[in-house]
Amino acid sequence: MKKPKNPLLFDKLGVSYTISAVIMTVTAISLTLVAASYAYQILEQQRGATEFDVAMESILAFNDALENIAWKPQASRSARFTISYGQLDLIPNIDLKVNVTDYSGASYSSSTGYIMYRTKTRYVSFGEGYQSYFLGNNRTLSTGAGSYGRGSIEQDSGWVYMTLSYGVRVMKASTIETNQGSLTVRINNVDIWIIRMNITKWSTNIGDFDLKAKCLDVTTETRAGPEGNGYDVLNGRCNIAVQLGANPLDMATIELDGDKVVFNFVIATVHVSV
Numbered sequence: 001m002k003k004p005k006n007p008l009l010f011d012k013l014g015v016s017y018t019i020s021a022v023i024m025t026v027t028a029i030s031l032t033l034v035a036a037s038y039a040y041q042i043l044e045q046q047r048g049a050t051e052f053d054v055a056m057e058s059i060l061a062f063n064d065a066l067e068n069i070a071w072k073p074q075a076s077r078s079a080r081f082t083i084s085y086g087q088l089d090l091i092p093n094i095d096l097k098v099n100v101t102d103y104s105g106a107s108y109s110s111s112t113g114y115i116m117y118r119t120k121t122r123y124v125s126f127g128e129g130y131q132s133y134f135l136g137n138n139r140t141l142s143t144g145a146g147s148y149g150r151g152s153i154e155q156d157s158g159w160v161y162m163t164l165s166y167g168v169r170v171m172k173a174s175t176i177e178t179n180q181g182s183l184t185v186r187i188n189n190v191d192i193w194i195i196r197m198n199i200t201k202w203s204t205n206i207g208d209f210d211l212k213a214k215c216l217d218v219t220t221e222t223r224a225g226p227e228g229n230g231y232d233v234l235n236g237r238c239n240i241a242v243q244l245g246a247n248p249l250d251m252a253t254i255e256l257d258g259d260k261v262v263f264n265f266v267i268a269t270v271h272v273s274v
Contacts, residue, residue: 048085048123052160055083055117056134056151058211059164062115063135063149066213070148070195070268076214086119087206090272092199094245098168098192100263101239103231106223108192108265112244113199113272114165115211121158130155140167141242141250148195166195167250168242175258180229187230188258190238191266198271205274214271221265230260238263 058081065077081088092113100106126132135151148169154161173191177184198216205211225231233256241251 044085045123048119051083051085052117052119052124052162055081055086055088056162058082059115059117059151059162060135062211062213063147063151063164066195066270066272067148069213069215070270071215071218073215073217076212078210078212080208081205081211082208083117083206085123086117087204088211089116089118090199090201090203090205090274091116092202094165095243096168096194096196096245097243098194098265099241100190100223101241102234103223103225103238103261103263105226106231106263108194108221108267110196110267112166112195113197114163114245115197115272116164117162118159121155121160124160126153126155126160128155134162135164136167139250140244140247141240141252142167142169143171143252143254148193165244166197167244168240169193170240170252170254172254172256173264185230185260186258188233188256188261189264190254190256190261191264192240194265194267196267196269198269200271200273203274209274212273216269216271218266218268221267223263223265225260225262230262233258233261 058079062079065079069075069077090113093111094113096110096112098108131152131154133150133152135149136147137150138152140150148166150163150165150167152161152163154163170190170192173189175186175188177186179185236256238254238256238261239251240254241249243249
C-alpha cells in the first residue's frame, strides 16, 4: 500500500535548501569582500612602495637642479614631485657652524634648511633603526670633488624618512707670493664652500607640485687675521670643524705650505620653495 506524502516534510526540505543557499551566498560574498580588501591593501602597499622609489628619483633630480644653479645668481630650476602616500616637508632654520680651529676669528655661522620625504612603514620598511645614504655619506665636511648633497634614509617609530641636506667643502685653492716690506711671503688661500638652503617657513606638501630652487646670491667672506695680511701658518696645517644641526661634529685637516694663510668662506644662498 502506497504511503501518503507528508506535505510538512516537503516544506522542511524547501526551507533547508533555502537556508543552505543563503548561507552559501553570504559566505561567498564574505570571502569576496575579504579577498577584495586584501587585494586592495596589497595594491596600496605596492603603490606606496613605488611612490617611495619615485620620490627618491625626484630628490636626486632636485639635487642636480640645485647644484646646477647654486653658484649662478638669479638662476633657477625645479623638479617635479607626485606624492599621495607620504609627504614632503621643507624645514628651515637648522644651525650651521664652520670653525677653523687654532685661527682666531676664522669662523662662519648661519642657518640653513633641508627637505624631508616621509612615509609610513606600512608602505616601505627597512627595519627599526635602519640608516643608509643614497647620495653622499655621513660626512658633513668634504675635501674632494663630488656632490654637496647628502641624501639619507632612516627608519624610526613607524616612519621611514628620506632627507636631503647640504654639507661643506674645503680645499687649498692657491698659493701666491707677495712682498711684505723687504720679505717675500708665500700666502695660502683656503676656500670653504657652503650651500645654504633658504627656506622661509616649515611647510608640508602633498599632491603634484614643482619644487623650485633659485640662487639668491653668492658672497665671499674673507678672514685674513687681525692685521688683514693673513694668519701666520701654525704647524703646517689647519683644522676645519663643521657642526650641522644635530649631526655629529665633523673635522678635516688641510696641509699648508705657505708662511701665511687666508680663509675665504664662499656662500651660495639658494631659496627653496614650492
